[in-house]
Amino acid sequence: MGIVMNIGQAADASGVSAKMIRHYESIGLVPQADRRDSGYRDYDPEDVHRLSFVRRARDLGFPLERIRVLLGLWGDPTRSSAEVKALALTHIEELEEKARHLQEMADVLRGLADACDGDGRPHCPIIEGLEAGSVPASSPSGERPISRSSSTSLPSRRSPSPGRR
Amino acid sequence: MGIVMNIGQAADASGVSAKMIRHYESIGLVPQADRRDSGYRDYDPEDVHRLSFVRRARDLGFPLERIRVLLGLWGDPTRSSAEVKALALTHIEELEEKARHLQEMADVLRGLADACDGDGRPHCPIIEGLEAGSVPASSPSGERPISRSSSTSLPSRRSPSPGRR
DNA sequence: GGTTGACCTTCCCATGATGGGAAGGCGCAC
DNA sequence: GTGCGCCTTCCCATCATGGGAAGGTCAACC
Numbered sequence: 001m002g003i004v005m006n007i008g009q010a011a012d013a014s015g016v017s018a019k020m021i022r023h024y025e026s027i028g029l030v031p032q033a034d035r036r037d038s039g040y041r042d043y044d045p046e047d048v049h050r051l052s053f054v055r056r057a058r059d060l061g062f063p064l065e066r067i068r069v070l071l072g073l074w075g076d077p078t079r080s081s082a083e084v085k086a087l088a089l090t091h092i093e094e095l096e097e098k099a100r101h102l103q104e105m106a107d108v109l110r111g112l113a114d115a116c117d118g119d120g121r122p123h124c125p126i127i128e129g130l131e132a133g134s135v136p137a138s139s140p141s142g143e144r145p146i147s148r149s150s151s152t153s154l155p156s157r158r159s160p161s162p163g164r165r
Numbered sequence: 166m167g168i169v170m171n172i173g174q175a176a177d178a179s180g181v182s183a184k185m186i187r188h189y190e191s192i193g194l195v196p197q198a199d200r201r202d203s204g205y206r207d208y209d210p211e212d213v214h215r216l217s218f219v220r221r222a223r224d225l226g227f228p229l230e231r232i233r234v235l236l237g238l239w240g241d242p243t244r245s246s247a248e249v250k251a252l253a254l255t256h257i258e259e260l261e262e263k264a265r266h267l268q269e270m271a272d273v274l275r276g277l278a279d280a281c282d283g284d285g286r287p288h289c290p291i292i293e294g295l296e297a298g299s300v301p302a303s304s305p306s307g308e309r310p311i312s313r314s315s316s317t318s319l320p321s322r323r324s325p326s327p328g329r330r
Numbered sequence: 331g332g333t334t335g336a337c338c339t340t341c342c343c344a345t346g347a348t349g350g351g352a353a354g355g356c357g358c359a360c
Numbered sequence: 361g362t363g364c365g366c367c368t369t370c371c372c373a374t375c376a377t378g379g380g381a382a383g384g385t386c387a388a389c390c
Contacts, residue, residue, distance in 0.1 A: 006337075006338070007338075007339095008336095017377080018338090020377070022339095023376080036385095038339090038385055039340095039385085040337090040338055041339090052296075053296055056294075056295045056296075059270070060274050060295075063375075063376090064375080074296070076287075077287060078287065080284065080286065080287065081281050081282055081283055081287065081289035081292075082284055084281065084291050085278055085282075085283035086283075088274055088277065088278045092271045092274050092278065095267045096268065099263075099264045099265075099268040099271065100264075102260045102263050102267070103261065103264040105224070105225050105226040109225050109256065110257055116249065116250045117246055118250035119247060121245065122242060122245065124246035126249050126250060127235075127239055127246075127249055129221075130218050130221045130222050130225075130235065131218055131221075171366075171367070172366090172367075173366065182349085185349090188348080201356095203356050204355080204356080204368060204369095205366090205368080206368090223347085228346075228347090
């Protein structure tokens with residue numbers, strides 16, 4: 001009969017919403033909570049501790065599947081810190097890759113915006129850049145590796161003789 | 166009888182997948198394509214030009230709803246470049262905010278990883294950081310503004326008398 | 331004891347942008 | 361006239377999260 005909480009209290013104590021706690025349970029990220037006779041879930045401090053762990057990992061951007069692994073390492077007394085570190089370094093790489101990608105997009109757009117007068121006239125290098133620009137875009141994780149030329153010109157595929165139909 | 170393409174050719178020429186072209190049409194981002202008697206969609210160079218515009222905007226990270234606005238400005242001869250610029254600057258802010266958020270997560274994690282030996286022993290500051298760390302996390306767009314104390318200790322809500330049940 | 335309001339339960343749906351895949355029809359080249 | 365590659369629509373999946381409905385529970389207060 002230690003400290004026992006319902007899901008709302010566990011949510012407040014862990015920083016994970018009740019909705020998410022149920023979800024994590026449903027996908028097996030955290031073990032199924034005990035139930036009272038009424039059907040209410042019960043949480044003890046250990047459960048809350050685990051939920052807090054998950055929340056902090058989420059705050060650091062770890063995807064749930066990686067958190068699943070982290071939880072396994074957390075509870076494994078025979079783990080090697082090398083495993084944890086490798087996981088963390090992989091994640092850092094991904095975070096920085098995404099950050100770089102976003103910043104690069106911002107930089108390209110900034111270049112266009114700097115060239116734009118921003119007055120009442122319609123002429124606008126930003127629109128023109130979108131119309132005809134090449135937008136290099138380094139492939140950060142899921143990009144289109146297709147190197148087209150300038151579009152709106154020569155169709156590439158399937159047109160040996162123009163004027164079908 | 167100008168140059169007319171089916172969706173696959175338009176996809177190749179614009180860099181937008183056929184799947185996405187259909188989707189953009191279904192949500193009204195681009196006008197409904199003409200149809201042949203067979204039901205096949207037909208695209209002319211102007212359509213492809215518009216799709217290329219959308220693709221470049223996507224490459225710069227614009228969400229579809231913003232692209233909808235951009236397309237409107239694009240086709241509006243009475244637009245002011247100020248409108249376009251404002252939209253672009255707003256977007257740049259968002260991109261940089263997200264980039265900062267990701268980089269900050271990476272930095273925090275790097276700090277933990279640097280303190281980790283990464284050897285065969287279980288001791289690991291990374292795990293410890295997740296267990297008890299505070300993970301400040303500046304709120305970039307959707308954060309939890311709840312400032313809890315240290316978790317796993319005092320439940321905050323609803324427990325005037327401990328030991329219910 | 332009864333009522334009330336805050337809580338809990340499950341279930342379904344939505345987000346944003348994209349892809350996968352099935353089932354069936356079309357087009358053209360050999 | 362057959363076959364292959366394209367097209368059509370429709371449904372489902374991703375990833376993490378939230379909203380909301382319909383109905384049951386708990387505890388406090390009168």
